[in-house]
Structures are given as C-alpha cells and as structure tokens.
Amino acid sequence: MPLEVRSTPTLAEAASLLQAERAARFLAGGTLVVRAVNEGDVSFSTIVRTSDPAFTRLRTAGGRIELGAGVTMAQILASRELAFLHPAARSVGGPAVRTMATVGGNLFAPHPYGDFATALLALDARIRLASGFGAREVSLEELLRGRERTPRPLVASLSFERPADPAAFRFRKMTRTRPKGPAVLTIAAWLPLSGGRVSGARVAFGAMAATPIRARAVERALEGRPLSAEGVAVAVAAAAGEGDPPTDPIASAWYRQRVVGVILRRLLLGEP
Amino acid sequence: MRIRKELFADERDDDLRLVGQPVRRQDIEGHVTGRTAFFDDHSVAGLLHLRCVRSTQHHARIRSIDTSAAERTPGVRRILRWADLPKKAHNILTIFDFGIDDEPALADGKVRYKGEPIVAILAESRRAADEAVAKVRVDYEPLPAVFDVEEALKPGAPLVNEYIGRNWFRYWGDYDCQQIRFGDVEAALRSADLVVSGRYQMSPIEHAPLETQGCIVVPAEDGRFTVYTCTQGLFFSLDNTAAQLKIESNRLHFVGGTVGGGFGGKVDTVVEPLAVLAAMLTGRPVRYVFSRAEEMQVSSPRGAERIYIEDGVMRDGRIVARKITHYHDAGAYSRLSTYGTIKSAAHHPGPYTIPNVWVDSWCVFTNRTPSSAMRGFGVTGGDFALESHMDVVARAIGMDPMELRIKNAYRDGDMKAHRKLTQGAALVECVQVAAELARWPLSEEARRDSSRVGGGGERARIPPTPTARTRAPGSTGTGARVEPARLGTGFAASEPRRGTTPLPGWTGGAGFPSSRPEPPRREAERREPPPEPPRPSTGGHGAIRFSSVFGSRRR
DSSP: OEEEEEEESSSSHHHHHHHOOOTTEOOOOOOTTHHHHHOOSSSSOOEEEOGGGGOOOOOOOOSSEEEETTTTTTHHOOTTTTTTGGHHHSSOOOOHHHHHHHHHHHOOOTTOOOOHHHHHHHOOOOEEEETTTOEEEEHHHHHHTTTTTOOOEEEEEEEOOSSSSSGGGEEEEEETTTTTTOOEEEEEEEEEEEEEOSOOEEEESSSSSOEEEEEEHHHHHHHOSSTTTTTTTTHHHHOOOOOOOOOOOOOOHHHHHHHHHHHHHHHHHHHO | OOOOOTTTTTGGOOOOOTTSOOOOOOHHHHHHHHHHHHHHHHHOOTOOEEEEEOOSSSEEEEEEOHHHHHHSSSTEEEEEEEEOSSSSOBBBTGTTOOOOOOSSOSSSSSSSSSTTEEEEEEEEEEEHHHHHHHHHHHEEEEEOOOHHHHHSTTTTTTOTTTTOOBBOOOBBBSSEEEEEESOOOHHHHHHSSEEEEEEEOOOOOOOOOSSSEEEEEETTSSOEEEEEEOOSSSSHEEEEEEEETTTOGGEEEEEEOOOOOOTTTSOOHHHHHHHHHHHHHHHSSSSEOOOOHHHHHHHHBBOOOOEEEEEETTTTSOOOEEEEEEEEEETTTTTTTHHHHHHHHHHOOOSBBBBBEEEEEEEESSSSSOOOOOTTTTTTHHHHHHHHHOOOOOOOHHOOEEEEEEHOOOTTTBBBBTBBBBBBHHHHHHHHHHHHTOOOOOOHHHHHOTSSSOGGGGGOOOOOOOOOOOOTTOOOOOOOOOHHHHHHHHHHHHSSSOOEEEEETTTGGGGGGGGOOOOOOOTTTTEEEOOOOOOOOOOOOOOOOHHHHTTEEEE
16 A cells, blocks of 8 residues: 555644544654654554644743644754753754654654653643544643554644743753763753752653653652752662663663662752 | 874885875765765666565574465565575675575575565565565574574584584684684793783674665666666675676676765675566566665674683783684674684784784674674774783783883784784884873883884794694584695794785685585475585686685785
8 A cells, every 4th residue: 555645734634634544643743754664664554744833833922831743843942932941952863853853743752762752741741632623631641651552642732831940940861872862861850949949849751661751759759858969869769760661772771770860860969 | 183204204205195184075075965876866767676574583494484465465566585596595705716605695494593584575666565575474483593602602502504504614624713823822821920811792883874775776678787786896796696696797787886885884795686686587677775774683784703812921011922712703694704704813913923822713603693894894803802902911910001012012024923024013103102192101112112123033933833723612623634735834844924925724716625515404394495506616716815805816
C-alpha cells in the first residue's frame, strides 16, 4: 500500500482522520515520523498533517503561557519571554533538528529522547487534546502514561503558568557527547523558595523510565528545606529510587541509578 | 603550526608547498552549496528497489522461508534467494588468490550473525519492498552462538563458519595464527628484572558515513551494466562483482564519484553484486541502498580486538622481551579481517627495538557482525594496546614515560623483528618535540638523543630464534609440510632484508595447497544444492604483496 499524506485545514479534522484510521500517524515536524518512513517502518500507511494556524501559535501574553503543539524548538529559542526554557530547547538535537522538532512531538519522543517534555513536566503543563468532537484537557503526566495507546491522542496545544521567578526553574541534561547527544538522563526542577526554603517543588526526570516522570519522593524530601548541602541530602539519596531506568546503548540502568543523585545535587546546589 | 625543518634536513628536498599551508579542499564548494552529485542523485526511470529480509538470530539453521505473502504484495516483481546466486560463496580477497570463499551473498540455509541477508525483495517502490520484507516468514532453529574470541577458540565451541571449517583462519597452509618469532622470548622473560603484563580490549567501531552504502544499476542494450556506486575501491569492487556473478569484467561499467564518507567501510562490495544480479534477472534498473539502521548494524565495523602483552623489563628501562597475543574478532565472515590480522602482526612490537619478540595474531570467527577495514585496522588497536602498555611499564619501573619511549625507540640501522633494517626512524625526535611543546621535562641525555646514533652493530643482529608454532587448543594442524626456507623461518642464516621486501612467508599463490578452501561441511538434510567446488587456484604468479586492498604488487 503506498503511503498517503493527508493535509487538513483544522486540527479537529486531523483528529477525526486519526480516530477513523488506526494505521495513521500525525506529522508535526517530522523528525520522528519521517525518520521512521526512511527506515522502512510499514506500521502506518497514512500521514496526517494540518495547516491550522493555531497549531504553531505561541502566546506569552497572559498569566498562562500557551504553546501550540506545532511550535518548534527554534521558535522557543527565538522568544525572549521564554528565556528560562532555552536550555531545554537547546538540548534537543542540532540546529537542523530544532528548526523542525516541535514541542508536541517531543511529548511522544521515545526514550531516551523527550528532554523538552521533561522540562514541561516540571512546569506542570496542561495538555489540550484535539478531537473530532471538541477539545479536552489532561495533565502532561496523564498524557505520558497513555501515550502508547492507539489511536494516539492529538495534542493541539499546551500551557503552563508563567513563572513568577524564572530563576526557580532549573534544567540539566547529562550526555556522552556535547552539545547534542541523547540523554544519559535529564533533570528539570521547579524550585520556588519561601523564606529561603523550598515550597511547592516539582522535579522531573527524563530517561529514567519509559517516559519522563515526576520524582515525587525527591519533591517530598525537598519540601521546607533550604538548598544547602545538608538541606538537599535526603532528596539526593531518594533520587536513585525513582523510576525504572532502561538499559540502552547510551547507559545502563545501573549507571543511571548511580549518577542521577550526583546530577541532582549539582542542579540543586547550582554547582557546575 | 610549525614544521621542524631543521630535523633530518639533509634527508629530503625542502620543497614542501602544501604541508603546513591552509589549503581549500577542491570539492568543498560543491559540498557546502549542495551541488555535489552522489551515486543516489542519478535519476533513473523504471527503477526497482531492493530490500533484504535480515536474520533476527545470531546463529540459526533456517528450516523454511515462506515468501508467499510477500510475493502477493502489490508491486513486488521478484524475490532473490541463495539458489539464484551464480557463485554460492565469496570472499573479496580470493580474487588475489588469498583466503577462502566463505560468505554467501544470501543465507545458504544457515544464518551466522544477526542482520545477515536471507532473501532479497525487488519491488516497484521502496515502500512495497519494505511491506513485502515484513511479510516474509523465516522459521529458525536457533543454534548456540559464540561472541567472544577466546571462547570461540576453545574445543567444543559452536562452529561459526563451515566454509572455514574452524573458528580461526589458518595462515600459510599450516599456521593457526600469524606469527613473529625473533630471539628467545621465554629465556629473556626469565632473566628480566620485571615482567609487566596487560590485557587490552577494543570495541567494534562503526564508520557511520553520512551517505549510507548503496548503488544504482542500469542495464544497457549491449548486455552491459552501468553501476553508480559509492564504493571506495571502484575497480576492486568491479572485479569482485564480476567474480561473484561469474561474468567478464568488461560487462560492468562502474561509475564512482564523490563518496559520502568511507573511512574503509565501503570496500566490502556487499551491495553491488546483489543489485547487478537483480538487474540481470529482471532486465530493470535496480537501486539497493542501506537504511541508516542497516548501515549501523550490518555494515562491517572495525573489529573488536583483544591484545595481551607481556614485557620483560630491566630496571634501567630497557625492554628486553615483548610477547603479544592479538585476537581479531572477524565476526561471522572473513571480509578483510584475514588481512587486518597480518597487518597487526606486521605492526608489532611497535616502533621499539626489542631484542626478543614473540607475536601470535589470530583471526577468529564469532557470531558477530563481520568486521572489516577501518582506518588502519589491525594497527590502531595494536597501538592503543602498545602505547597504553608503555605507560604501564613506565609506572611499574618508576621511569618517565617519555624517557622510556626514547630509550627503547628504534634507531636507524636496527634490526626489526620482521628482519628488516630500520630506515628513517624519527620517534626519538617526535617525542622530544612533543615533550618540548607540552613543557614536559626531559633529562639532558634524552634531550640530546637521536634516531641516527646508537643503532646498528649489535642491534642489527638477528638473534638465534626457536620457531615454535602455536596451535589452537585441540588443533592438530593439517600436517602439511611447509618448507622452512619459503616461509622464511630459520632466519639466523638469512641475510637482513632491505627496502620493500615482502613479509617473510608472503608467497601466496599455488604453492600452498592447504590454504585453499576446504569444502564446507554440509548437513545431509539440507534441501538446497551444495555449493560449488572451490575455484582452483590459478597459480603461477609467484609472490604477491598487498600494497593496499585495492591492488597487489606482483614480484
């Protein structure tokens, strides 16, 4: 069966096509789907894309920042409002990939990819799903849990609260090759301080499980503590117990579990 | 950058016009503007696309191959199997009368590594070919596999390659490994102040060219075939394709051009024979290009090498004995590993004058991806081991590692373990300059040393040498009598050789009855016809010496 490409003017129509045909894949930037086509993946025979302007819209005006799922890493890097997200966007591929790769696609990037999704997880992003019958919203965690299900949900946009203090957001990616290797692991953290103590921390790990995950034990251990060597000790010790890291050509599960605490400590203490 | 022209000024004409100068690559303009044409830029009407069904098993007998669903896939024109091959097994060095035809272009009833091609599908589109590939059902009977060179040499290890008949390549008729014997290593190790041992392991390395391997074959009305290819060795690949298809080489017209990255990974000639055969059988132009995953998994990497070194060292830093066992992991098929093994033996014991040297270099077969050429294969791995070991030795005797190298570096006029007098040695000067640039303190003695003094004399002597032959465990050899004079053993009596004398023993050709292929062991129940008897050696050429893999120099 030849591969068919179908373009739709709206996200709702794209969602209807995807729901109607199981052997269909949605194409945003193409850094995953086109690669699969090139490698002879015959598990899908239809590619659906959309020219809906909402898909690539980036809204930074209100209290919540809203990114169309088709916003590219290059668009993020071109936005001064989103400077705090630049390290995360820059960690995705090289310039050629970042020109095409989208924030929506990154939510579906298989392990060990998905560094930007890890950042969004720490920002507690909400996901707006398109469907033929209208839109609905889920949490990013919920989306990641069910992302392998077919038919895959179509992400229209995502949003998160504008950080009052962008410095409270921290991001680290450990790679074997710099600047753009796949992740040994990625850590993103939202660390608001109140009176010198952490209050309402969110910590996300990438490449430490099949999908990016929230590190809840680490978050609990940080609550009410200062970001000092003693203050973070319990959280650092808890890091290895989070997730179920895969063994792959980049690193073994054993290595990831041993190194995650080291990277977390450096991130929390602001060490190089 | 500065060229040290004062060094060896009298040994060369001072006419370097390019070394040290910034020079613009002649092809760079085409590359950066996207105008360079590669083989895949040839647009051909009516193209058929070739894709291979590949083994999911490391080692297995194939019970059956069901292609019925694949044949019914729209767009599929033909499926090639082992039975369609004009020559049932081939090795790219046998066109030089070296080695054994040991690799079928499509599986011969058994797969010996994961990713081995089993059948080839020809279809009107790449997509249709991929869909048909997914529909081929292969029934495997898994066999025990071996992945480690030393495990593979043990008696009772699974036999990887029946064409070879054992898990190691036998050199020169009756040598289980490539050997160097120079002086009495065992006696020297016994009398040394210290023996320093080390084990060094290389990993396979993929060349990862931007352009994956491939070719486009276009049949012409006159019965000839134009082959647009990215091979690194155009005429080497042409000759090998002709040999594998049993056609005259003048029926093939190979068109090269810019190779999109090679590094040694594009000489194996794995895509051209199948694509030309497909064009012959269908009368259609055929395109066969590796996907990125194929390039990474099934194109030959640099082989894994394991190197054991045992040095006898004196307190003053002289290395008096060096004993090396070097294992090359050829993977399931020879490709160029038989040659890489010879190269490693030719490179040991490194650029040092050591009076007693013993080297065994093994070409070992395992159920891993066949390895082959990559940037100084056989040599790079050896250097990693040798130079790592030099540092270990320096630490063991408390000597500066740079001084240790200068002390043991070969000098002009020294006899090498390969019975060749050293000429144009420059290691001492290289180390001195490196130390100077790194502000590494050297002793006055080391600073004043020179590659031109202290060599020759006693150091030019070939010591009395016991010539024990190493056997693989359980190996009894062929019993073939090998003339010592022809193999260059009994060196004590022979004259030092100079210049480009071939390696001792490299005589090749018809004189080595037991280096010819042995008929592969076959299972009685196999349904396919047995492979053809081995091609008779053409003989009569006399000695052959590789000047590169692309050619041989006949002497």
